Amino acid sequence: MATLAEQFGEIDIYLFDQLLKGRIRPGMRVFDAGCGGGRNLVYLLREGYEVFGVDADRRAVAAVWQLASKLPADNFRVENVEESSFPDGFADVVLSSAVLHFARDDDRFAAMLRGSWRVLKSGGLFFCRLASDIGMEGRFQQIAGQVYRLLDGSERYLVNEAMLLRWTDELGGTLVDPLKTTVVQGQRCMTTWVMRKLPTASR
Numbered sequence: 374m375a376t377l378a379e380q381f382g383e384i385d386i387y388l389f390d391q392l393l394k395g396r397i398r399p400g401m402r403v404f405d406a407g408c409g410g411g412r413n414l415v416y417l418l419r420e421g422y423e424v425f426g427v428d429a430d431r432r433a434v435a436a437v438w439q440l441a442s443k444l445p446a447d448n449f450r451v452e453n454v455e456e457s458s459f460p461d462g463f464a465d466v467v468l469s470s471a472v473l474h475f476a477r478d479d480d481r482f483a484a485m486l487r488g489s490w491r492v493l494k495s496g497g498l499f500f501c502r503l504a505s506d507i508g509m510e511g512r513f514q515q516i517a518g519q520v521y522r523l524l525d526g527s528e529r530y531l532v533n534e535a536m537l538l539r540w541t542d543e544l545g546g547t548l549v550d551p552l553k554t555t556v557v558q559g560q561r562c563m564t565t566w567v568m569r570k571l572p573t574a575s576r
């Protein structure tokens with residue numbers, strides 16, 4: 374019998390919550406925008422979901438291919454999320470976990486976000502985890518624009534609640550859950566942003 378670790382890998386606990394709520398179901402096509410080594414895909418692959426993804430790191434994509442050896446190699450591509458070759462409205466679910474906060478300026482953040490959103494079909498679910506200043510406002514050192522040095526020494530593009538609500542409206546989405554933020558021992562903040570793409574949403 375498989376252990377929990379074998380079944381679920383190192384899945385983001387908030388993504389696991391979406392599975393428990395039945396919002397990500399067998400038969401859905403899942404696209405991981407910035408898949409890394411596939412830590413959020415272990416369960417989906419085990420359960421036979423149709424899974425696709427991109428990442429700019431060739432080694433990370435090679436690691437995903439090892440996990441997804443039964444799927445066509447073309448399902449996972451070495452590409453930037455903002456320049457993905459996957460078509461518009463391709464996926465029922467788009468995952469963006471710990472990716473967008475690596476943007477270095479507003480333009481790159483917008484391009485990465487729009488590139489991820491473009492792949493999502495009308496009515497689809499967008500799951501995003503990213504760094505924010507929510508709950509620790511004014512505690513971080515600004516480097517340039519929305520890029521800050523966190524108390525753990527890392528540098529991240531930080532969003533705030535107003536930005537996320539504005540982007541939700543601008544993209545043509547609606548919140549599925551309230552914004553939820555975890556403050557990690559006074560060092561950094563991670564916010565979960567879950568939207569559904571409205572039928573009239575622009576790409």
